Amino acid sequence: MRYLFLLAPLVGAALVRPRSQLDACPGYKASNVKQLGQTLTADLELAGDACNIYGTDLPSLKLLVEAQNENRLHVMIYDADEEVYQVPESVVPRPENANGRQKKSELGFDFKENPFSFRVLRGEEVLFDTSDTNIVFQSQYLNLRTWLPNDPNLYGLGEHTDSLRLPTTNYTRTIWNRDAYSIPEKSNLYGAHPIYIDHRGEKGTHGVFFLNSNGMDIKIDKTEDGKQYLEYNTLGGVLDFYFLAGPTPKEVSEQYSDVVGLPAMQSYWTFGYHNCRYGYQDAFDVAEVVYNYSRAGIPLETMWTDIDYMGGRRVFTLDADRFPLKKMQELVLYLHKHDQHYIVMVDPAVSNSGRCSNLSFSLILSNGSITTDNGAFNRGFDAGVFLYRDSDQNELYEGAVWPGATVYPDWFNPDTQSYWNSEFKRFFSAKDGVDIDGLWIDMNEAANFCPYPCDNAAEYAKQNNLPPAPPPVRSPPRNIPGFPADFQPGSSSPDHSPHHVKRGDAPVGARGVTEKRKHGHAEKGKKVGLSGRDLINPPYQIANAAGSISNKTIDTDLIHAGEGYAEYDTHNLYGTMMSSASREAMLKRRPHVRPLIITRSTFAGAGAHVGHWLGDNVSQWDKYRISIAQMLAFASIFQVPMVGSDVCGFGGNTTEELCARWAMLGGFYPFYRNHNELGATPQEFYRWATVTKAAKKIIDIRYRLLDYLYTSFHRQTVTGTPFLQPLFYVYPEDSDTFGNELQFFYGDSILVSPVLEEGATSVDAYFPEDIFYDWFTGAVVQGGGSVKTISDLAVTDIPIHIRGGSILPLRTESAKTTTDLRKRGFEILIAPRADGSAEGELYLDDGESLRPDSAAQIQFSFRDGRLKIQGDFGFHPNVVVEAVTLLGQKHEVRRDDASDQRQSVTKKVQIELTEPSEVTL
Ligand SMILES: *[C@@H]1O[C@H](CO)[C@@H](O)[C@H](O)[C@H]1NC(C)=O
Ligand SMILES: *[C@@H]1O[C@H](CO)[C@@H](O)[C@H](O)[C@H]1NC(C)=O
Ligand SMILES: *[C@@H]1O[C@H](CO)[C@@H](O)[C@H](O)[C@H]1NC(C)=O
Ligand SMILES: *[C@@H]1O[C@H](CO)[C@@H](O)[C@H](O)[C@H]1NC(C)=O
Ligand SMILES: *[C@@H]1O[C@H](CO)[C@@H](O)[C@H](O)[C@H]1NC(C)=O
Ligand SMILES: *[C@@H]1O[C@H](CO)[C@@H](O)[C@H](O)[C@H]1NC(C)=O
Ligand SMILES: CC(=O)N[C@H]1CO[C@H](CO)[C@@H](O)[C@@H]1O
Numbered sequence: 004m005r006y007l008f009l010l011a012p013l014v015g016a017a018l019v020r021p022r023s024q025l026d027a028c029p030g031y032k033a034s035n036v037k038q039l040g041q042t043l044t045a046d047l048e049l050a051g052d053a054c055n056i057y058g059t060d061l062p063s064l065k066l067l068v069e070a071q072n073e074n075r076l077h078v079m080i081y082d083a084d085e086e087v088y089q090v091p092e093s094v095v096p097r098p099e100n101a102n103g104r105q106k107k108s109e110l111g112f113d114f115k116e117n118p119f120s121f122r123v124l125r126g127e128e129v130l131f132d133t134s135d136t137n138i139v140f141q142s143q144y145l146n147l148r149t150w151l152p153n154d155p156n157l158y159g160l161g162e163h164t165d166s167l168r169l170p171t172t173n174y175t176r177t178i179w180n181r182d183a184y185s186i187p188e189k190s191n192l193y194g195a196h197p198i199y200i201d202h203r204g205e206k207g208t209h210g211v212f213f214l215n216s217n218g219m220d221i222k223i224d225k226t227e228d229g230k231q232y233l234e235y236n237t238l239g240g241v242l243d244f245y246f247l248a249g250p251t252p253k254e255v256s257e258q259y260s261d262v263v264g265l266p267a268m269q270s271y272w273t274f275g276y277h278n279c280r281y282g283y284q285d286a287f288d289v290a291e292v293v294y295n296y297s298r299a300g301i302p303l304e305t306m307w308t309d310i311d312y313m314g315g316r317r318v319f320t321l322d323a324d325r326f327p328l329k330k331m332q333e334l335v336l337y338l339h340k341h342d343q344h345y346i347v348m349v350d351p352a353v354s355n356s357g358r359c360s361n362l363s364f365s366l367i368l369s370n371g372s373i374t375t376d377n378g379a380f381n382r383g384f385d386a387g388v389f390l391y392r393d394s395d396q397n398e399l400y401e402g403a404v405w406p407g408a409t410v411y412p413d414w415f416n417p418d419t420q421s422y423w424n425s426e427f428k429r430f431f432s433a434k435d436g437v438d439i440d441g442l443w444i445d446m447n448e449a450a451n452f453c454p455y456p457c458d459n460a461a462e463y464a465k466q467n468n469l470p471p472a473p474p475p476v477r478s479p480p481r482n483i484p485g486f487p488a489d490f491q492p493g494s495s496s497p498d499h500s501p502h503h504v505k506r507g508d509a510p511v512g513a514r515g516v517t518e519k520r521k522h523g524h525a526e527k528g529k530k531v532g533l534s535g536r537d538l539i540n541p542p543y544q545i546a547n548a549a550g551s552i553s554n555k556t557i558d559t560d561l562i563h564a565g566e567g568y569a570e571y572d573t574h575n576l577y578g579t580m581m582s583s584a585s586r587e588a589m590l591k592r593r594p595h596v597r598p599l600i601i602t603r604s605t606f607a608g609a610g611a612h613v614g615h616w617l618g619d620n621v622s623q624w625d626k627y628r629i630s631i632a633q634m635l636a637f638a639s640i641f642q643v644p645m646v647g648s649d650v651c652g653f654g655g656n657t658t659e660e661l662c663a664r665w666a667m668l669g670g671f672y673p674f675y676r677n678h679n680e681l682g683a684t685p686q687e688f689y690r691w692a693t694v695t696k697a698a699k700k701i702i703d704i705r706y707r708l709l710d711y712l713y714t715s716f717h718r719q720t721v722t723g724t725p726f727l728q729p730l731f732y733v734y735p736e737d738s739d740t741f742g743n744e745l746q747f748f749y750g751d752s753i754l755v756s757p758v759l760e761e762g763a764t765s766v767d768a769y770f771p772e773d774i775f776y777d778w779f780t781g782a783v784v785q786g787g788g789s790v791k792t793i794s795d796l797a798v799t800d801i802p803i804h805i806r807g808g809s810i811l812p813l814r815t816e817s818a819k820t821t822t823d824l825r826k827r828g829f830e831i832l833i834a835p836r837a838d839g840s841a842e843g844e845l846y847l848d849d850g851e852s853l854r855p856d857s858a859a860q861i862q863f864s865f866r867d868g869r870l871k872i873q874g875d876f877g878f879h880p881n882v883v884v885e886a887v888t889l890l891g892q893k894h895e896v897r898r899d900d901a902s903d904q905r906q907s908v909t910k911k912v913q914i915e916l917t918e919p920s921e922v923t924l
Contacts, residue, residue, distance in 0.1 A: 025146060028054040029117030030137025031064060032624050041108060042071035045082065050118050050137075056541040057144030057535065061064055061087070064140055065118075066566055070108035071100045074248035074258050076123060078112065080243040082136065088240055088532035088572040090216050094580060095608050098245075098262045109248040123246045130209050131246065134789040140242070142533050143541045146214075147242055148234040154205065155231060156731075156741045159210075159640045160221055161196035162605070164188045166314070166730060167632035167744035169199070171231065172224055177546045179218040180604050182450035183892050184619045184635075185654055186626065190548040193448055193618050194605035195575040196641045197221070199233070205451055205736045207250030215240040216575040216606065218545045218552055238541050238552075239532070239572055252639075252732040253724055260642050260723025261582040268720040269645050271850030272344060273441065273599045274673065274820045275304025278688075279346075281653075282681035283311050284474045285325035286334055287483065290490050292687055293338065294483050299689035301698050302819045303708070305344040306334075306444065307676070312347055312486055316405035316470040317354040317734075319379035319430045319603040324476045331437045333487045336354065341820035344440035351447050351581050352402065352409035353389070356382050356461060378411070379426055379601040387414055388419040389579035390561050390570075400561055402451035406466035413578035415573070416564035420587060428589035431473050437642075441599035444613075446586055448556055448604045458595040462728075477527070532567050538571040557613055578604020582613040585704030596851045601674065605643060614645025614674055616729060622652025622683070624761050627665050631757075632744040634672060638727040644719050647672030649679075660761065660798055663697040667801040668757045670701030671749045673716065673727065704778070704803070706817040706824050708753075712844040714812070715750040733806075734771040743769055752809035752834070752843070753778075756793065765794040766802065774807030776834045778891045781906040783891050792895060805890070808836035810843025810863040815885050825850065828885040829916070830909075833865045833924075835891060847878045847916070861916060865889075870922040872914065884914035889924050 013041035029051025036045040045066040053060035063083035070079050075098070088363050093817035114121040115134060123131040132150045151157075157169045164186045169176070177191040186192055198212040198221065223621040225231050235242075247258035262264070278296065283289050289308055312331070316318035321328055338345050354377065383389055384399075389410040392398040399410045430436050453463040463469075479492045488494050538560035539553055549555045552574070559571040582602045589598035600613040609615070617633045620626040630648035635732060637646040650669035651662040655677075666688055669675050679686045688698035705712075715726040718828045720908040725732065728748040730740035746756045746768060754775060756768035770786030777784060784791070784804060793802045805811065811832040835841045843863040848855035864871045870887055888909040892905040914920050 013524055024054070025139060027061070028056065028137050028139045028146075030120075030334065030471070033066065033119045034115065034116070036116075040102070042075065042102075043068040047119055048696070050264070052459075056141065057541065057747045058576050061140050061142065063511060064112075064180060068111075068112050069100055070110065070436075071098065071718075072108075073106050074109050074254070074260075075261065076108065076112060076246040076248075078121065078244045078246065080140065080849040081243070082140070085528045085530050086526065086533055087530065088217070088568065089530040090214055090240065090576070091566070091573075093265065094576050094583075094617065095214065095606070109250075110246055119522070125209060125248055127482065128203070128206055131211060131244075143238055143536050144543045145235065145237040145240070145242055148232050148686060151201065151231045152570070153225075153229075154201040155705060156204075157199050157223065157233070157718040158202065158729075159196065159199040159397060159636060160194040161641055162194035162633075163190070164192065164626075164629045164633060165634055166742075168742045172225040174410075175546055176221045176223070177219070177548070178221065179547045179552060180544055180556075180606075181459055181549050181891070182446065182448050182546065185621050187548070188629075190671065191366030193548075193603050194609070194615070195577070196605070196607050196636075198259060198607065198640065198641060200252065201737065202252060202731060202741060204738055204741070208252045208255050208735060209249045210245075211245035211253040212245040212247065212259060212262055212607070214243040214245065214607070218547065218574070219573055220545045221255055225808055227726055229668050236545070238543060238545060239536075247533075249654040251735055253728075256470055256642070256725045256732075257723035258638055259640070260576065263642060264611035265544070265723055266610035266642050266644050267612060267614075268597055268717060269599055269712055270613070271709070271825065271835060272304055272821045273645070274675070274700075274705075275714075276302055276705075277302055277305040277307060277346075277674075277676035278796045279309065279676055280305030280679040280685075280687075281309035281311065282679070282683075283308060285322075285477060285852055286327070287477065287479055287481075287490060290334055290337070290483050290486050291481065293334075293343070293484065295687065295689050297341075300700050301688050301695060302817070303343060304543075304821055305346055305441070305573050306354050307346045307348075307678075309348050310350070310405055310466065310596075315354070315404070315407075315473075317377065317379070318352070318406075319426050320349050320377075322473060323565070325473065328435075328437070330489065333490070335355070335438050339438075339487060342820040346441040346443055346601075347437065347439055348443040348445055349585070350404065350445055351449055351577075352404045352406075352411050352451075353380050353383055354406035354408070355384075355399065355401065355410045356407045358670050360500040363781045366915055378898060379430075381411070382426070383412065383422050386422045386424045388416045390557065390563070392558075392561065394562055400558065401450075401460035402455040402457060402557065403460040403464040403469055404450060404465070405470055407469045408460040411580075413564050413579065415566065415568060417459070420584055423584050424591045427592060428587075431590070431592060432488050439745070441601070442585055443598060443869070444581055444602045446579075447581045447602060450578045451556050454920075455534055455551055455558070457558075476854050481668070514666050536569075538569055541571075570848055576606050577581075578602055579606035579609045579612075581582040583608055586612045591854075597853055599645075605641075607641070610643035610645070615641075615643050616674060616676065616678070617646065617648040617765075619653050619680075620649055621654035621687075622657035622661060624654065626652055626662060627661060628745060629674075630668070631747055635729045635744070635747055638673065639725040639729060639732060641722065642719075644716060644726055645674050646672035647676060650675065650677040651679065651686040652681045653678055654683065657686045659691040659693055660692065662688075662693045663778050663798040664758060666697045667799070668755075670705045670801075671755050673712070675705070676906070688876050688922075693798050699799065700799055703817040707815075708811065708812045709821065709848070710814065710829075711750055711752070711822060711846060717846045728894070730754075730769065730771065736771075737771050737788060739769060740771060740824055750893055752806050752811060754804040756804070758796050758798075758801065764795065764796050765792055767792050768802060770804075774835075775804040776807070778803035778805060781890045783906065805832070806835040807834055807843050809834045809840045812843065812845040812861075812863070815831060817826075821850075825880070826882065828882045829880075831863060831870065833870065833883055833887065835865060835887045835889070839865075839867070844874075845916075847880050851880070859916065868924050870924065872916070872921070873919045876917050876919075884912055886911055887922050887924065
């Protein structure tokens with residue numbers, strides 16, 4: 004049944020619900036209801052005496068309901084004066100409203116007038132229902148509760164490390180971005196993604212996106228009389244909901260990408276293997292790691308450097324003794340010559356220590372351990388782009404992070420983008436800077452080590468040894484074959500590059516910015532935020548794991564430049580605003596290629612600009628396991644598909660076994676990076692024999708499948724159809740899949756079932772009712788909706804199964820780099836379903852252009868023994884299809900050859916991918 008809005012009054016089922024003080028709140032009464040086409044508006048007036056529990060009740064609200072297209076309903080409740088803060092459209096652009104040009108909506112809306120409550124329905128199915136609870140809309144608190152079916156299957160509400168299927172009793176998901184070392188469970192982490200999906204099996208799936216950037220507790224629990232609910236408790240903003248009709252999980256993901264934006268496409272090389280660690284001593288160390296990978300025969304696509312490269316850990320500086328410019332340039336040149344890439348970290352906070360009290364002169368004395376370059380501070384200060392403590396701009400806001408006392412760029416300041424662009428242009432200049440290929444941004448929640456109220460950041464830094472003493476300066480320790488002379492023992496060039504020292508000496512003039520920031524507050528229609536709020540200690544306290552909302556971050560009472568938004572309202576946007584600013588700065592350097600940017604902090608929609616690593620985990624088995632649920636939430640639900648966890652674990656010491664298992668699992672993360680902490684046991688893949696073996700084996704498989712990954716990832720950037728998927732996305736009616744968070748689909752066709760426990764040599768893997776084929780043997784595995792124990796798994800094994808009905812475009816063999824990989828031919832692998840048919844696709848382009856001149860979108864289909872290759876052949880890969888393999892041909896097994904027990908037939912062919920063709924098998 005499809006219909007427009009129902010206006011029928013609901014029959015109240017007057018339930019007794021003890022909600023303590025909130026029950027004193029009168030709710031609202033709807034009047035002046037108007038419906039025009041598929042838009043409904045009403046006035047909501049406070050229906051009794053204000054309860055003023057967490058601030059003051061707003062007397063007059065407005066309701067706006069829009070069926071924005073067939074499958075999206077927008078419901079918004081906001082203050083009549085439009086003074087209350089709303090998420091700026093400059094940060095989260097709103098989706099288009101088809102304005103009645105669409106077909107009828109899949110979603111219905113009905114409401115009760117007094118006290119006001121509403122329901123959202125899909126056909127007969129009630130998806131969202133606020134009846135019998137009064138909406139609370141106060142100056143510092145919003146409360147809205149929806150009833151749900153018992154024990155619902157809810158997913159999303161990031162960022163967290165709790166189960167993929169969320170707990171349904173006594174669960175509070177706090178959303179407030181924070182630096183959350185060791186990613187503890189039941190805790191708010193780095194990002195804010197207030198979307199959940201509610202999966203009801205054969206009754207369908209829908210999504211609910213709450214567009215709100217304020218701190219919040221979302222509670223999922225049952226009332227004393229057993230009624231299931233989900234409740235929003237928010238520190239501000241408006242009630243702004245997007246209901247996504249589904250009815251399948253995949254469609255919900257697609258519909259969500261319509262709201263927050265499609266994810267950014269990444270370059271082919273970014274899917275190669277990355278190595279990083281915090282604690283590389285110097286450029287020799289980094290060069291030697293590159294060399295050791297190559298000597299071990301493990302394909303290293305990209306080398307990374309953490310904050311170690313910085314002078315005194317200051318952004319936009321180099322440590323002149325350990326990572327001098329000349330060696331950095333030689334390192335980058337070496338990598339580029341070998342078709343490898345280089346990435347470094349940039350933090351938002353800029354060091355201001357060493358500046359003189361008159362704020363116009365910043366050269367600090369150096370005795371060689373710290374660079375003299377603090378130009379990034381001077382230039383930012385001159386441009387007025389840092390956050391001020393006061394609106395008269397007398398005093399900069401100071402926190403303390405790695406370099407000691409720091410100031411923070413204000414991304415709302417209209418001048419900050421050009422400041423950021425010019426720092427990138429200068430420091431990452433291809434000609435006389437460090438010519439990075441991608442970017443890593445961290446600490447952007449924003450993190451501040453100095454606890455609130457942080458009255459003296461410089462003193463805090465001093466007492467806490469920030470920046471810590473750098474490691475010793477070395478002369479070249481060992482021969483590193485292939486690297487220039489100054490990387491080899493015996494060389495004695497203490498190269499303080501003249502370029503480098505000069506860079507800090509930009510003349511510092513008087514501060515150009517004199518205009519005071521506007522108080523955008525409390526002006527009607529501006530949506531900038533109510534005045535008179537307690538922006539530090541709001542009366543309702545969210546369960547922030549860091550304590551008060553200003554603790555360990557930027558003070559929440561700071562007012563931003565530009566419109567005058569408060570940090571209280573916009574805190575959760577800081578990382579995502581740094582992300583889009585950094586993307587633009589990277590595009591200014593290389594305008595035609597897709598910038599790879601990996602960020603720690605995200606807000607809804609961040610995937611349109613950046614990817615995400617899952618933060619500072621630790622080398623423990625539970626973190627290895629939970630990485631799957633974390634990755635699935637980001638890739639499948641939040642639309643941030645370029646995602647992965649630090650392989651082998653970041654904090655603490657890994658073990659050979661954990662690192663080998665994690666190398667295998669990480670082979671199926673879209674973003675595949677080994678990363679380790681300062682002081683921990685080294686964990687580059689070449690450090691142990693079994694890890695080397697595991698890495699080589701899985702990288703080989705990953706690279707053979709790289710065009711399959713690239714194709715599926717590309718599709719997500721065009722349609723929002725998720726590449727990685729939990730099992731219930733593929734089998735939405737199989738209730739045994741709903742809680743499965745330890746296996747996953749890599750694209751539509753590959754089921755991955757990693758070994759999960761320390762010391763284990765087997766895994767209990769669930770197989771839905773379908774045909775699967777073992778990747779390694781080609782053997783048919785008939786899934787029966789039950790668990791199969793897969794045994795005898797060495798630490799270098801990971802079960803991989805191809806789903807019947809799939810056609811995979813493989814490279815015939817792997818390669819040392821992805822550049823080389825693109826010179827390999829294709830093998831088309833057909834894994835038919837029971838009726839003998841299968842389909843697949845292949846997307847090809849130049850692998851890096853932002854807007855490729857040409858692309859190929861090729862479809863494969865197999866039926867009655869014939870493979871058809873059709874589609875658009877706009878891009879020519881300059882290699883051919885060399886073989887076609889059909890799985891499941893039992894009679895062809897050569898049982899005499901134990902090393903080749905693939906149950907398949909392979910036909911050698913020479914097919915140019917330039918025009919349609921057919922192969923008979
Ligand atoms: C609910 O969770 C809180 C915090 O985790 C815990 O202290 C409390 O005991 C739990 N209550 C119930 C009834 O389980
Ligand atoms: C590289 O390998 C050599 C030889 O095994 C070893 O001595 C050295 O410590 C390794 N260096 C790094 C940075 O891995
Ligand atoms: C600021 O301090 C520096 C160093 O003490 C001094 O050379 C400079 O003249 C001062 N500038 C102003 C504008 O006071
Ligand atoms: C650098 O010089 C300063 C002042 O002369 C001194 O306090 C500091 O200990 C020196 N640092 C190192 C690493 O030598
Ligand atoms: C800030 O965090 C520290 C722990 O890191 C804690 O000891 C302190 O109580 C917190 N302060 C506030 C105001 O929440
Ligand atoms: C990790 O191992 C190193 C020795 O390699 C040791 O010094 C350190 O204490 C260990 N760290 C932990 C957290 O166990
Ligand atoms: C090695 C390490 O850093 N372990 C930490 C992991 O996280 C827990 C909290 O979740 C800490 O207690 C451990 O110290």
